[in-house]
Structures are given as C-alpha cells and as structure tokens.
Amino acid sequence: MQEEREQGDRARARQVRMIDVANSLGLSRATVSLVMRNSPLVSAATRSAVLAEAERLGYIYNQAAANLRTQRNDLVGLVMPDVMNPFVGEVSLGVQEVLGEVGFFVMIANTVDRVDLQRQILQSLVGHRAAGVVTIPALTATADDFSGIRRSGLPTVLLLRHIDGVDLPFVGTDEEAIGRLGAEHLISVHGCRRVAYFGGDPLASPRVGRMETFRQAVAEAEVEAGEGAGVEWDAVWSEPLEATADAAYRRASELLAAGPPPDGVLCHSDNVAYGLVKALRTHDAPPCAVLGIDDLHQSAMWNPPISSIATDPVELGRVCGRVLLDEMGMPVKGRRTPPAPEIHARASCGCH
Amino acid sequence: MQEEREQGDRARARQVRMIDVANSLGLSRATVSLVMRNSPLVSAATRSAVLAEAERLGYIYNQAAANLRTQRNDLVGLVMPDVMNPFVGEVSLGVQEVLGEVGFFVMIANTVDRVDLQRQILQSLVGHRAAGVVTIPALTATADDFSGIRRSGLPTVLLLRHIDGVDLPFVGTDEEAIGRLGAEHLISVHGCRRVAYFGGDPLASPRVGRMETFRQAVAEAEVEAGEGAGVEWDAVWSEPLEATADAAYRRASELLAAGPPPDGVLCHSDNVAYGLVKALRTHDAPPCAVLGIDDLHQSAMWNPPISSIATDPVELGRVCGRVLLDEMGMPVKGRRTPPAPEIHARASCGCH
DNA sequence: AACACTTGACCGCTGCGCGTT
DNA sequence: CAACGCGCAGCGGTCAAGTGT
Missing domain, CATH: 3.40.50.2300 (Response regulator)
Known part of the structure; x- marks a missing residue:
C-alpha cells in the first residue's frame, strides 16, 4: 500500500515533457514536436535520435495539450441510450469504422435513456471540445435538450430517433x-x-x-x-x-x-x-x-x-459516420443514404 | 450548403473566452474562473452578473484547457472487447454509477477483441491523460500490451480476463x-x-x-x-x-x-x-x-x-469502479470484492 | 534556393501572491 | 481584518517567421 502510493506519486511527480527530451539532446522543442508529428522537415538522423531519447526518458506525447493549441480534437462521442441493444451496438461498429479510418477516436457514452444524463454528457462533450457527436436521443428528449450543442457549433448528427424542431442532420432507418x-x-x-x-x-x-x-x-x-x-x-x-x-x-x-x-x-x-x-x-x-x-x-x-x-445496422452506422464527416467539413466518399430494409422470413410468420 | 458552411465557420471563427466575459464586465479572468468553478470566493452579485454575461455572449467553459492547467482529467475510459454483450454492458453500468457519483465522465471504447485496436486505444487514453482506465483485455492480449499503460502510471484495473504477468489490480467473477x-x-x-x-x-x-x-x-x-x-x-x-x-x-x-x-x-x-x-x-x-x-x-x-x-454484473461493475477509485488514491466506501455467483434454475437443466 | 533547425508568441484556463475597500 | 478581486506565470504543446549553412 505504502509502496504503491509512493510509486503512484513518483509517476505523477515529474512528467517528462518535450523540452526535457529536447534539452537532453541539445535541440529545441519545435524539432522534437516535428518528430512526434512525423514531419518530413527533420533529418532522419535527428528523428531517430529524438525517438530513442524519448523512449529512454519515458516521454509520453501529451495529446491534450496539442489539442488545446491546435484547436482541434480527435475525440468523437457516440451518445446512446442503451449500449446493450445489439442493433445499436452494431451501428456503433459502423460509425467507428468510418471515423477510425480517418484518425478519429470514437468513444461511447451511455445515457441509459435518461435525459438528465444525456444533457450532462452532451455538455461535457461540448466542454471538452470534442470533434463531433453522434447521438441517439433519449426517449423523452425534446428540442431544448439540443439547444446547447446546437449553439456550440459542435458537429452533431442525430441517429435513429428524430426530434421535432431540431435542425441537425438526421440518419435513421426507413x-x-x-x-x-x-x-x-x-x-x-x-x-x-x-x-x-x-x-x-x-x-x-x-x-x-x-x-x-x-x-x-x-x-x-x-x-x-x-x-x-x-x-x-x-x-x-x-x-x-x-x-x-x-x-x-x-x-x-x-x-x-x-x-x-x-x-x-x-x-x-x-x-x-x-x-x-x-x-x-x-x-x-x-x-x-x-x-x-x-x-x-x-x-x-x-x-x-x-x-x-x-436494416443493415453496420452500414447504417457507416452512413452516419459519413454524414458526420461531412458535417465536420471533411471530404467523404461513399453513400450518404441509409440502406433499405429487407425481410428475413423464417418460421415465426409461417414461412420456413 | 453555402449557408451551412458559413454558419459553421462563424461558430468556429471566434471562440468566446473567459477574458471576453471578464472584459465585458470590467472584471479579471480570475474572477470569472472562480465563478465558473462555483467558488465561494466571489460575491453573489458578481457571480450572477458573470453567469448572465457568459450566457449572453455564448461563452462555453473549456474543460480541456482547465484539465491541461490542473493536470487532472475527469475522463475515465472503459476499454472492452464487445459492447453488445449484455453481461459486459451491465458491468459498465455499475462502473459508470460509482465513478459518475464522484464526478468522473465515463466513456466506452470498443476494441472488438482486436489487440491492435486495444493497443491504439490504450495509447490514446494515456496520451489524453485520462484519469483512469478499466479494461477487459482482448482475447489474445499479452503482458506486453499493458507495458505502456503500466509505465505511464495511469490508474488501470483489469476486468474479468486475467493476464499472466501483469501486476495491475484485477476484478473478476469467482x-x-x-x-x-x-x-x-x-x-x-x-x-x-x-x-x-x-x-x-x-x-x-x-x-x-x-x-x-x-x-x-x-x-x-x-x-x-x-x-x-x-x-x-x-x-x-x-x-x-x-x-x-x-x-x-x-x-x-x-x-x-x-x-x-x-x-x-x-x-x-x-x-x-x-x-x-x-x-x-x-x-x-x-x-x-x-x-x-x-x-x-x-x-x-x-x-x-x-x-x-x-453473478450480479452491475455489482461487479461497482466493485470494479471502487477498485479504480482506490487506485486513483481517492477515498472509497463499499465492498471491494466481487459478488458470489448463484444458480438460477429453470427448465433447461430439468428443474422447473 | 533548399535544408535543418530555432525563436517566441500563443491556445484557454488556474493558482499563487498581492492589492483594495 | 475580512471580503473581493487583480496580475502574472505557467500547463505542454504548435506554428509562423526567422537564422545559418
């Protein structure tokens, strides 16, 4: 216990920063920064030296700081009422696929179909300056619940459940x-x-x-x-x-x-x-x-x-991901309309 | 289309910052900051003035910047192989309950049971300086896959699947x-x-x-x-x-x-x-x-x-959440051991 | 002119040490 | 002396505009 605490504190005590690996090599922060971002502007020799030193010192790139500076973020939030629903789960796979391909980091927040939680989560995502949001609104959600996110300008797409009076792009089954x-x-x-x-x-x-x-x-x-x-x-x-x-x-x-x-x-x-x-x-x-x-x-x-x-849920998710990309002003290829539903007849209806 | 673009750009064009609402009120940033954090150090009059002005200007608190400054983060990542599995889903409910109560923001990342994705996600969470991680390791994960997160000192707890050679706290069913x-x-x-x-x-x-x-x-x-x-x-x-x-x-x-x-x-x-x-x-x-x-x-x-x-999955999740809190050095109350399994006998085994 | 690197301001917020009244 | 509020130095990065070959 005592030992663990010490270890924890030590790990937190001094974070290795870019400047540490720069100094240790007699370089500037900027150069190290370029290396970390795989810029072609640094020589191969310097690059590998930096990489080695970073590894040796246990340096960990601080994505959060970078995000603050660049005013962009790679986190996309999927806000949904029920993670356990297999249909919803498969949709999330499709979203993740499309967004992951272009470098976004997709995470899911569970509202458990509660508007209060949904509100809190959306607020949080806005506060964290997420790159975008895909949400299946909670059952009792109203237009108000989206006024905040609407005003923030955070690219958002509504999935499956349409809400009257919300002028956000909507993707749902037919x-x-x-x-x-x-x-x-x-x-x-x-x-x-x-x-x-x-x-x-x-x-x-x-x-x-x-x-x-x-x-x-x-x-x-x-x-x-x-x-x-x-x-x-x-x-x-x-x-x-x-x-x-x-x-x-x-x-x-x-x-x-x-x-x-x-x-x-x-x-x-x-x-x-x-x-x-x-x-x-x-x-x-x-x-x-x-x-x-x-x-x-x-x-x-x-x-x-x-x-x-x-309705192919994974494809629906992909479509949704593409619509979001579009909303974020990124180039997108692939269909932007949901797949058509089809019937899979088995015994329960009398087919077999 | 043109209109949408313009609107989006406008929203992104100038972000309202703390200093804007401060200036607009003839106050300093610090005071506004205190208000935003509900500090008792500001008078009620100032507080409401600030709040009103913030609302009027459309100011949105930048949690990410605050996190950078304070060196802490309220994001906890749940890294799991299959969101659709109802057992796993219910466990996540328990984790969310315990962690949410003390102000953490829980989000789920889906590894789809792929080690490469898992690695990438964990790396991302470390880079984002998340507050903690709960993970159900991917099926083929080995101790290596956790060396990074181990070295980073990011509080982590392993759930359900134990990995040999990883000295991270483990919570699982009996x-x-x-x-x-x-x-x-x-x-x-x-x-x-x-x-x-x-x-x-x-x-x-x-x-x-x-x-x-x-x-x-x-x-x-x-x-x-x-x-x-x-x-x-x-x-x-x-x-x-x-x-x-x-x-x-x-x-x-x-x-x-x-x-x-x-x-x-x-x-x-x-x-x-x-x-x-x-x-x-x-x-x-x-x-x-x-x-x-x-x-x-x-x-x-x-x-x-x-x-x-x-095994009560929600309770298992709660236990897991408590273990993580402990790992993060926070005070915790409640049991730290998983619930015991019990049999629910129905017809398939011959009971009924 | 191209290359390899540096400089210094800045992203939006917080925390400490100091004034005011 | 409380009660309130201010200024400034960072947090860990990035980027435009250099400097020196």
Missing part, C-alpha cells in the same frame, strides 16, 4: 418502408385478416413512422379486397408498450386471456417478438404470424426462428 | 465457484453421469478457472460414488470453442451426429447454451441437462427457459 414491408408480407404472403403493430414506446419516432405506412397498407388492402372481406386493424393490440421481451410477454398474456390474437403481428423489435412468441406458446393460442424488426443474430436461434425485417 | 456450482448442480441435483464444459475460447481466463473446479468436483463425485458407478468427464464435448450461439450450434450438431450427448453440460455462456439447446432440439437428442452462465435477461424467455449461473 421506417415507412419497414411498415409497408411488414404489412405487405403479413397480408399478401400470409393472407392475414386482422393485424397489429405490437409494442414500442409512444414517444419513439420509429413507431409513428412505421405505424403510418402499416395502417395505410392495411387500408389499401381493405379497399382491394372489397367491403366486408377486408383486412382489419387491431387497435387494442397496437397500443404502445415498452419495447422489452418481458413487457411484451405480460401484455400479450393479458390480451390472450381476453380473446384470440390477431392472425398477423408486426412487432416493434425482435425483443418484443420474443415475448409475444413465448406468450402465444404458453397460452396455446391460435396460429399467428409474428414478424420482428432488427433481425438480431439470436433470432435465427429462437424456437421457432423469428422472422424479422432487417 | 470462476472457481462457478465451476463448482455447475458441477454440483448437474451431479447432485440432477444425477448426471457424463458431464462436460461446453464452449469458451481456450485463451479466455474464465474458462480455465471454471474447468478446474468443475473437473475437480467431477473427480470427487467419482470417488464418492465408488468405482464404476462414478461420473464421467466428456473431454470431446469439452473442447474449446468460440463462445457464440452459432458456433455452439454447429459444433453440437456435429457431435450429436456422431453419438449421444452427455447428460449434463455446463455451457461457457448463455449464448453458447442457446446454440446447444437448439441443436439438441433439432437433432431430437436424448435428455440433457443444460446450464448456461451469465443469466442474460433473455434466458428466461427462451424455449425452454435456460438455467444459468449468475
């Missing part, structure tokens, strides 16, 4: 296409006659986008089929609901106790589908085509395997 | 207890006679710890039961294996094609258990008690619900 795809599959392929959109927080922007086209597709099918023979929209099953397997299981159990389920359900996420499928099984319910959204890796392992509508 | 618990449950409760430890990378330190006590418990049962009537260790099923559901499914399918499974299996993780359970089902295999490790939330939803050995 929710309209998802809703349409889901409805079409349930109605045209499986001939479902009573359908619902199950789960999802009422505040989450994806839910509203998907519902809109989903309902629209239902209405169109109704017309096509003619009066009476049409497709029905189940409003009760389509009430908003926390997007967890647990909540979905409980809600579905309640509804199943009250009556038969729709014969086709588009779930807000695969997690929701897991809960619904479990409820259908334990309640020995009549056949019901279940479709998830996100296509988590697990879904293929499920019993039954879960059909799901997928 | 793998020995997990192995023992698993063996006992399978053998004593379910009367299994042929058991295995399924999955896990050979390099991962948890695997070796668990295997050791697992095999030991098997050997003891053997003796107790007497020659011939004993419990058998299945070496083939216990070969190392990547810890994913997919890999587990494929391997189990192969082995099942060659012969019957053990009647009791402790899986390296819940994910591995998912793959095994699916294989058992699709191959219509004889009864086999399956135990996972981690108890992910999903496991209770599975069909059948997966039995699992759990």
Whole structure:
C-alpha cells in the first residue's frame, strides 16, 4: 500500500515533457514536436535520435495539450441510450469504422435513456471540445435538450430517433418502408385478416413512422379486397408498450386471456417478438404470424426462428459516420443514404 | 450548403473566452474562473452578473484547457472487447454509477477483441491523460500490451480476463465457484453421469478457472460414488470453442451426429447454451441437462427457459469502479470484492 | 534556393501572491 | 481584518517567421 502510493506519486511527480527530451539532446522543442508529428522537415538522423531519447526518458506525447493549441480534437462521442441493444451496438461498429479510418477516436457514452444524463454528457462533450457527436436521443428528449450543442457549433448528427424542431442532420432507418414491408408480407404472403403493430414506446419516432405506412397498407388492402372481406386493424393490440421481451410477454398474456390474437403481428423489435412468441406458446393460442424488426443474430436461434425485417445496422452506422464527416467539413466518399430494409422470413410468420 | 458552411465557420471563427466575459464586465479572468468553478470566493452579485454575461455572449467553459492547467482529467475510459454483450454492458453500468457519483465522465471504447485496436486505444487514453482506465483485455492480449499503460502510471484495473504477468489490480467473477456450482448442480441435483464444459475460447481466463473446479468436483463425485458407478468427464464435448450461439450450434450438431450427448453440460455462456439447446432440439437428442452462465435477461424467455449461473454484473461493475477509485488514491466506501455467483434454475437443466 | 533547425508568441484556463475597500 | 478581486506565470504543446549553412 505504502509502496504503491509512493510509486503512484513518483509517476505523477515529474512528467517528462518535450523540452526535457529536447534539452537532453541539445535541440529545441519545435524539432522534437516535428518528430512526434512525423514531419518530413527533420533529418532522419535527428528523428531517430529524438525517438530513442524519448523512449529512454519515458516521454509520453501529451495529446491534450496539442489539442488545446491546435484547436482541434480527435475525440468523437457516440451518445446512446442503451449500449446493450445489439442493433445499436452494431451501428456503433459502423460509425467507428468510418471515423477510425480517418484518425478519429470514437468513444461511447451511455445515457441509459435518461435525459438528465444525456444533457450532462452532451455538455461535457461540448466542454471538452470534442470533434463531433453522434447521438441517439433519449426517449423523452425534446428540442431544448439540443439547444446547447446546437449553439456550440459542435458537429452533431442525430441517429435513429428524430426530434421535432431540431435542425441537425438526421440518419435513421426507413421506417415507412419497414411498415409497408411488414404489412405487405403479413397480408399478401400470409393472407392475414386482422393485424397489429405490437409494442414500442409512444414517444419513439420509429413507431409513428412505421405505424403510418402499416395502417395505410392495411387500408389499401381493405379497399382491394372489397367491403366486408377486408383486412382489419387491431387497435387494442397496437397500443404502445415498452419495447422489452418481458413487457411484451405480460401484455400479450393479458390480451390472450381476453380473446384470440390477431392472425398477423408486426412487432416493434425482435425483443418484443420474443415475448409475444413465448406468450402465444404458453397460452396455446391460435396460429399467428409474428414478424420482428432488427433481425438480431439470436433470432435465427429462437424456437421457432423469428422472422424479422432487417436494416443493415453496420452500414447504417457507416452512413452516419459519413454524414458526420461531412458535417465536420471533411471530404467523404461513399453513400450518404441509409440502406433499405429487407425481410428475413423464417418460421415465426409461417414461412420456413 | 453555402449557408451551412458559413454558419459553421462563424461558430468556429471566434471562440468566446473567459477574458471576453471578464472584459465585458470590467472584471479579471480570475474572477470569472472562480465563478465558473462555483467558488465561494466571489460575491453573489458578481457571480450572477458573470453567469448572465457568459450566457449572453455564448461563452462555453473549456474543460480541456482547465484539465491541461490542473493536470487532472475527469475522463475515465472503459476499454472492452464487445459492447453488445449484455453481461459486459451491465458491468459498465455499475462502473459508470460509482465513478459518475464522484464526478468522473465515463466513456466506452470498443476494441472488438482486436489487440491492435486495444493497443491504439490504450495509447490514446494515456496520451489524453485520462484519469483512469478499466479494461477487459482482448482475447489474445499479452503482458506486453499493458507495458505502456503500466509505465505511464495511469490508474488501470483489469476486468474479468486475467493476464499472466501483469501486476495491475484485477476484478473478476469467482470462476472457481462457478465451476463448482455447475458441477454440483448437474451431479447432485440432477444425477448426471457424463458431464462436460461446453464452449469458451481456450485463451479466455474464465474458462480455465471454471474447468478446474468443475473437473475437480467431477473427480470427487467419482470417488464418492465408488468405482464404476462414478461420473464421467466428456473431454470431446469439452473442447474449446468460440463462445457464440452459432458456433455452439454447429459444433453440437456435429457431435450429436456422431453419438449421444452427455447428460449434463455446463455451457461457457448463455449464448453458447442457446446454440446447444437448439441443436439438441433439432437433432431430437436424448435428455440433457443444460446450464448456461451469465443469466442474460433473455434466458428466461427462451424455449425452454435456460438455467444459468449468475453473478450480479452491475455489482461487479461497482466493485470494479471502487477498485479504480482506490487506485486513483481517492477515498472509497463499499465492498471491494466481487459478488458470489448463484444458480438460477429453470427448465433447461430439468428443474422447473 | 533548399535544408535543418530555432525563436517566441500563443491556445484557454488556474493558482499563487498581492492589492483594495 | 475580512471580503473581493487583480496580475502574472505557467500547463505542454504548435506554428509562423526567422537564422545559418
């Protein structure tokens, strides 16, 4: 303990600075600085001498000081509500890939979907003069929560959840296409006659986008089929609901106790589908085509395997990274529009 | 486009500094500085005047500059191989809780289990003069990979995966207890006679710890039961294996094609258990008690619900945070030892 | 004219030693 | 003598404008 303390203090006692390695070599700070930044302006001999001496003295380049001077920073913050969500996790991979390639250092901050934490984190990032921010807003976030970052001029892109009244670039999946795809599959392929959109927080922007086209597709099918023979929209099953397997299981159990389920359900996420499928099984319910959204890796392992509508999350992350680069005024190549969703049909909807 | 550019440049053009708000008020920088840091040394009147003026001018405190000056930093890096793993994610919650409480800013860097990225990230954190680091080493990491951070004196704690030859504080689950618990449950409760430890990378330190006590418990049962009537260790099923559901499914399918499974299996993780359970089902295999490790939330939803050995991950994270605080020389209260694992028995092992 | 290096101001903030009232 | 506030020297780098071959 005593020893550790001493060691710690010693390490902190005297930091080796550029000037130390410069003096020790009879050079100026500037030269050492040039070496550290791989400038071609120093001779090879000097360069290797500096490098050797730096190593010998245990010199560690102070990036923070450099950042202060140059007024730029290589830290990009990913601010997200739930690191554990696999979809979100994969998106972060894509962002990291694109930004890492051009030398940025990507770190993730977890808001746990709390606006207060989100506010604090964004504030912190602004204060640290981060290079940029990618954020999936917390569920209850409003335009206010972004006024600070907006005014600061810190390049920011909003991901997945759109916030009304915030004029920041937004990158998200094509929710309209998802809703349409889901409805079409349930109605045209499986001939479902009573359908619902199950789960999802009422505040989450994806839910509203998907519902809109989903309902629209239902209405169109109704017309096509003619009066009476049409497709029905189940409003009760389509009430908003926390997007967890647990909540979905409980809600579905309640509804199943009250009556038969729709014969086709588009779930807000695969997690929701897991809960619904479990409820259908334990309640020995009549056949019901279940479709998830996100296509988590697990879904293929499920019993039954879960059909799901997928948007390539890694590519979505890449797109997001490119949009941010653009926002930072850097040259970018590659597509700037999110990938289109596609359906991965498996057993849970009746395909197999 | 043109407009956006202009706007961006304007925001970047002139940063409002402390001295600007000081001048604008006829005060000195020092006074403004004291206000920004909530020092009691300034009068309430001055304080509110400063605050108002800062707001009016759009002044944003530069934390980075302050950090340079004070030689301290509030950034703590969590360096982990897989953000998506729910166990890891929950651990990060615990770390964040403890560290956040005392004012640190916790951010996560994803190594994707690649040593090169890990090296780069650690280097970056050292360069940025982070306050501390918590890291789950990449699978193939060696002592070398930590020599840099070791020499820098940056307070660091190793999480979950132990690396030989690295004298940094380590916090992990009690793998020995997990192995023992698993063996006992399978053998004593379910009367299994042929058991295995399924999955896990050979390099991962948890695997070796668990295997050791697992095999030991098997050997003891053997003796107790007497020659011939004993419990058998299945070496083939216990070969190392990547810890994913997919890999587990494929391997189990192969082995099942060659012969019957053990009647009791402790899986390296819940994910591995998912793959095994699916294989058992699709191959219509004889009864086999399956135990996972981690108890992910999903496991209770599975069909059948997966039995699992759990260590409270959030508490583990808290412990880890406290150890880091200690390492940073800060006062800490609360336990400094990881929580004990416990078994959550469900249907997959035959309990229900 | 090109090369190899140096000089000194500065990035935005803090902390110490001193005035004022 | 409190209570308030000021000036200045850094923190560890970078960069434009030199100097000397």
